Amino acid sequence: MTKKDFWNKSTIAVMGGGSWGTALAQIAAQNCGEVRVWVRDDDQAREMNSNRVNPDYLPDLKLNPKIKALSSLERVFEPKVQAVIWALPSSVCREQARNLAHYFKGDEVILHATKGIEQGSLKRISEILTEELPTRRIGVISGPNLADEIARGEPAGTVVASAFEEVIDAGVSLLTTSRFRVYPGHDVIGVEWAGTLKNILAISAGALDEMKMGWNSRSMMITRGLHEMVRFGVAMGANPSTFLGLAGIGDLLATCSSPLSRNYRVGQQLAQGKPIGEILKELGNTAEGVRTTETVHEFAKKNKIDMPITAAVHRLLQANVSVEQVLQDLMSRPAGDDTIT
Amino acid sequence: MLPPEIPDFSQESVTKVKAELAETGLPTAPAVFLEGPLTVFNAIRPRILSEVVDRTRQELTAAPIEMLLTSALYAERQRLKRTRANVFTQKRKKDDKKLWSGIQSGLLQSAAIVDRKPMLDQVLAHYADEIGGRFDPAVYRFATHALPVGFDWLLNAASLNKFNPWKMTERVESRLNILGEVDLLRKLSNKGTILLVPTHQSNIDSIMIGYIIYLMGLPPFAYGAGLNLFSNPALSFFMRRLGAYTVDRQKSSQIYKHTLKNYSTRILREGIHSIFFPGGGRSRSGAIESKLKLGLLGTALEAQVNNLQEGRNKPNVYIVPMTTSFHFVLEASSLIEDYLLESGKDRFLVMQDESSEFNKIVSFFWKLFKAQSGVTVRVGKPLDIFGNFVDEQGESVGPNGTRIDPKLWLTTRGQLGFEPRRDMEYTRELGSRLVERFHRENTVLTSHLVAFSFFETLRKHYPDLDLYRFLRISLAQRSLPYEAFLAEAKHQHEKVMSASDRGQMYVSEDLLTTDTELWVEDGIRNLGLMHGASVLKVKDGVIFTEDMSLLYYYRNRLAGYGLSHLSDSRPGMPGQHDEKGFLE
Numbered sequence: 037m038t039k040k041d042f043w044n045k046s047t048i049a050v051m052g053g054g055s056w057g058t059a060l061a062q063i064a065a066q067n068c069g070e071v072r073v074w075v076r077d078d079d080q081a082r083e084m085n086s087n088r089v090n091p092d093y094l095p096d097l098k099l100n101p102k103i104k105a106l107s108s109l110e111r112v113f114e115p116k117v118q119a120v121i122w123a124l125p126s127s128v129c130r131e132q133a134r135n136l137a138h139y140f141k142g143d144e145v146i147l148h149a150t151k152g153i154e155q156g157s158l159k160r161i162s163e164i165l166t167e168e169l170p171t172r173r174i175g176v177i178s179g180p181n182l183a184d185e186i187a188r189g190e191p192a193g194t195v196v197a198s199a200f201e202e203v204i205d206a207g208v209s210l211l212t213t214s215r216f217r218v219y220p221g222h223d224v225i226g227v228e229w230a231g232t233l234k235n236i237l238a239i240s241a242g243a244l245d246e247m248k249m250g251w252n253s254r255s256m257m258i259t260r261g262l263h264e265m266v267r268f269g270v271a272m273g274a275n276p277s278t279f280l281g282l283a284g285i286g287d288l289l290a291t292c293s294s295p296l297s298r299n300y301r302v303g304q305q306l307a308q309g310k311p312i313g314e315i316l317k318e319l320g321n322t323a324e325g326v327r328t329t330e331t332v333h334e335f336a337k338k339n340k341i342d343m344p345i346t347a348a349v350h351r352l353l354q355a356n357v358s359v360e361q362v363l364q365d366l367m368s369r370p371a372g373d374d375t376i377t
Numbered sequence: 378m379l380p381p382e383i384p385d386f387s388q389e390s391v392t393k394v395k396a397e398l399a400e401t402g403l404p405t406a407p408a409v410f411l412e413g414p415l416t417v418f419n420a421i422r423p424r425i426l427s428e429v430v431d432r433t434r435q436e437l438t439a440a441p442i443e444m445l446l447t448s449a450l451y452a453e454r455q456r457l458k459r460t461r462a463n464v465f466t467q468k469r470k471k472d473d474k475k476l477w478s479g480i481q482s483g484l485l486q487s488a489a490i491v492d493r494k495p496m497l498d499q500v501l502a503h504y505a506d507e508i509g510g511r512f513d514p515a516v517y518r519f520a521t522h523a524l525p526v527g528f529d530w531l532l533n534a535a536s537l538n539k540f541n542p543w544k545m546t547e548r549v550e551s552r553l554n555i556l557g558e559v560d561l562l563r564k565l566s567n568k569g570t571i572l573l574v575p576t577h578q579s580n581i582d583s584i585m586i587g588y589i590i591y592l593m594g595l596p597p598f599a600y601g602a603g604l605n606l607f608s609n610p611a612l613s614f615f616m617r618r619l620g621a622y623t624v625d626r627q628k629s630s631q632i633y634k635h636t637l638k639n640y641s642t643r644i645l646r647e648g649i650h651s652i653f654f655p656g657g658g659r660s661r662s663g664a665i666e667s668k669l670k671l672g673l674l675g676t677a678l679e680a681q682v683n684n685l686q687e688g689r690n691k692p693n694v695y696i697v698p699m700t701t702s703f704h705f706v707l708e709a710s711s712l713i714e715d716y717l718l719e720s721g722k723d724r725f726l727v728m729q730d731e732s733s734e735f736n737k738i739v740s741f742f743w744k745l746f747k748a749q750s751g752v753t754v755r756v757g758k759p760l761d762i763f764g765n766f767v768d769e770q771g772e773s774v775g776p777n778g779t780r781i782d783p784k785l786w787l788t789t790r791g792q793l794g795f796e797p798r799r800d801m802e803y804t805r806e807l808g809s810r811l812v813e814r815f816h817r818e819n820t821v822l823t824s825h826l827v828a829f830s831f832f833e834t835l836r837k838h839y840p841d842l843d844l845y846r847f848l849r850i851s852l853a854q855r856s857l858p859y860e861a862f863l864a865e866a867k868h869q870h871e872k873v874m875s876a877s878d879r880g881q882m883y884v885s886e887d888l889l890t891t892d893t894e895l896w897v898e899d900g901i902r903n904l905g906l907m908h909g910a911s912v913l914k915v916k917d918g919v920i921f922t923e924d925m926s927l928l929y930y931y932r933n934r935l936a937g938y939g940l941s942h943l944s945d946s947r948p949g950m951p952g953q954h955d956e957k958g959f960l961e
Contacts, residue, residue, distance in 0.1 A: 170775030
């Protein structure tokens with residue numbers, strides 16, 4: 037049986053019925069036999085199965101008939117699934133993995149689409165999954181993938197990275213469509229850190245835009261920010277060239293340009309002079325970048341990794357300083373070499 | 378070469394030997410050592426060797442034979458030029474030369490006249506024969522009984538300073554502290570094939586571990602030992618017949634590497650328990666192994682996949698880490714010089730070379746016994762081929778109490794079998810988990826901690842010197858006030874004790890005290906045992922070292938735990954992991 041045949045007949049579980057989980061389920065449904073989407077809420081499952089839409093997240097997307105929404109874990113994993121797409125928020129990653137461990141048989145392939153890290157431990161999602169699940173064949177999906185654009189069928193691309201060739205094969209076979217391209221990669225560390233670090237820069241992008249800065253400042257921030265991402269990534273064991281790919285600069289550009297991102301909105305409101313406590317209360321949902329900034333900044337300081345923009349964002353989040361003041365300080369730093377070091 | 382003996386494997390003979398052993402009343406170990414596949418090894422040897430040759434030939438078909446042979450010829454001619462034969466290795470060298478001259482003249486003719494295939498076969502057979510050990514139960518019996526008696530004599534003579542063979546009060550076992558998962562190892566040895574992977578510090582290790590295996594009541598294990606060890610006829614005699622096969626690190630050709638790998642896999646598949654030193658050789662720096670030879674480790678997975686495909690019962694291979702802790706290492710000086718030379722290159726100045734001889738092994742045990750000192754060996758928690766823990770039933774335990782079915786982990790797209798990239802990744806993970814286990818299962822001795830504390834405290838006084846300049850500071854600079862040192866040592870002791878409480882390392886009994894002076898003195902005494910210069914000495918309220926390199930060597934046993942104040946952050950240094958800190 038060829039790889040493609042195998043995946044065409046396979047059953048896929050998608051953990052998490054948020055917008056990205058639903059969009060990925062829709063894509064995978066074009067390339068496999070059945071997709072079971074696990075959602076926590078019975079009502080949501082019923083709605084998705086009967087009305088064929090996911091009303092809270094992607095109300096305009098007509099779900100593929102091969103998609104089945106389930107709220108019972110037993111039914112998601114029985115009969116057997118060949119691949120699991122993990123699209124749960126990073127904050128509940130470990131807890132959920134613990135709950136789900138017993139459902140895995142061991143020969144499944146896992147593709148996770150979660151951006152973020154475990155705060156404090158600095159562990160990446162694939163590390164957490166390896167620690168908690170009885171399987172090692174894990175990969176990551178990451179790129180400039182705003183879910184609603186993909187749901188609308190606009191052309192887009194992503195990276196699937198894993199140390200396991202068969203996981204990459206699964207990602208390519210399951211997720212490639214006429215409107216969605218999948219690029220294989222092996223640098224899991226780089227891809228996962230890129231997806232995390234860009235959230236810090238999204239905050240600064242929001243702040244800059246709110247200050248009505250033009251393209252020059254924006255480009256400088258993104259480029260110099262990318263340097264910081266590379267420095268940090270390399271310290272964590274990443275391959276620097278990963279940051280020039282879709283999961284790096286690709287995702288960074290999309291995130292820094294989309295006013296929809298929560299991190300971007302945090303930046304905007306900081307620039308308006310709102311205190312961070314109030315902003316977070318208002319946004320209802322914790323913006324990933326806020327806590328990431330804290331963790332990354334701390335680690336970088338301890339390990340002497342030069343990250344001035346991250347430090348600046350950290351200052352903005354900590355104290356009552358204006359964006360203008362922070363900008364001033366950044367601009368008065370002695371300029372180092374422009375090549376990535 | 379010794380004449381081949383024809384062992385008697387009849388049931389009667391085995392029963393008789395067992396009865397004889399029971400009568401001797403010698404060190405008590407269950408007489409299971411005459412069972413197990415290794416004891417019938419000579420009978421299956423020809424079959425195994427021919428299978429190794431076949432398999433290696435198959436693996437090598439991808440490359441053109443001509444290329445393989447010419448590159449092997451080149452490497453071998455270089456090697457033969459480099460190595461000097463002694464009285465015992467003359468014959469081997471002559472045989473090698475003969476073979477390769479033949480190959481050369483063959484290669485000089487066109488392939489149409491001289492077929493390359495038989496030439497490759499000839500080389501393969503030659504290598505396989507050299508690698509393949511012989512096992513002789515009679516010698517094993519002799520060795521495992523003569524050695525302890527010899528050890529006991531030596532022990533009594535050394536520690537009592539007078540020797541009376543009829544009144545021996547000490548037994549060598551009393552000087553070997555064997556700790557850890559001994560029972561689990563015994564159980565698993567009946568449920569699958571054991572691959573014992575010890576840390577490696579000294580040439581003593583293979584002899585000592587062989588003996589420990591016997592003391593634990595396990596059948597003999599096969600192990601790969603450096604060909605150089607076989608050049609001593611006395612050692613060679615025992616090693617050959619204790620299940621050792623030869624590994625020649627000088628041979629770098631693809632053909633040799635494949636043959637060696639296939640041989641060790643084939644042995645494992647036969648269900649013969651084996652020993653690999655996964656670090657490749659002795660630790661040069663003195664640090665616990667942090668880089669392993671994955672190719673060698675991967676043979677465990679390969680053997681298990683084969684077993685599963687052939688539907689054998691007891692298909693599992695269990696990886697059992699073992700750590701050895703010595704107060705002193707015979708070859709420490711030459712090892713650390715080697716290491717510094719390689720890592721420091723021009724920044725390190727070479728001193729004299731130290732040769733290691735057979736006498737040194739006797740001398741090691743003499744000093745060991747005389748000093749009332751011991752060796753601590755810990756059998757670590759067994760792992761499966763992926764690095765998961767294994768329970769008493771021999772089943773793999775996954776995260777959150779899940780069971781792991783190795784068959785499913787070895788199944789890709791519904792097919793059980795090999796998958797090179799996947800298997801490499803599994804083995805890489807096994808390797809990194811083994812490194813972690815080595816650190817956690819390590820027993821810290823007083824001497825290690827004393828060396829570490831002194832080195833680190835002294836280093837703080839010279840923050841601007843790089844390691845190589847630091848190692849060359851003058852005698853006058855290498856001292857600390859004893860009282861001040863004790864305070865630092867107390868602090869390090871506290872850190873180590875709390876790490877041990879968290880299960881990140883073990884400490885020896887001598888460290889279980891709050892009396893700093895007590896353990897420090899014990900450490901200093903033990904450190905100085907072996908070497909000409911004192912590693913540490915206290916005089917007139919001052920503690921100092923006469924040999925910085927040796928101090929560094931013993932200090933390195935505690936590298937990699939993140940305990941260091943100042944990390945030697947250059948890549949490849951034992952301290953490079955200090956920055957990340959193995960400990961959380």
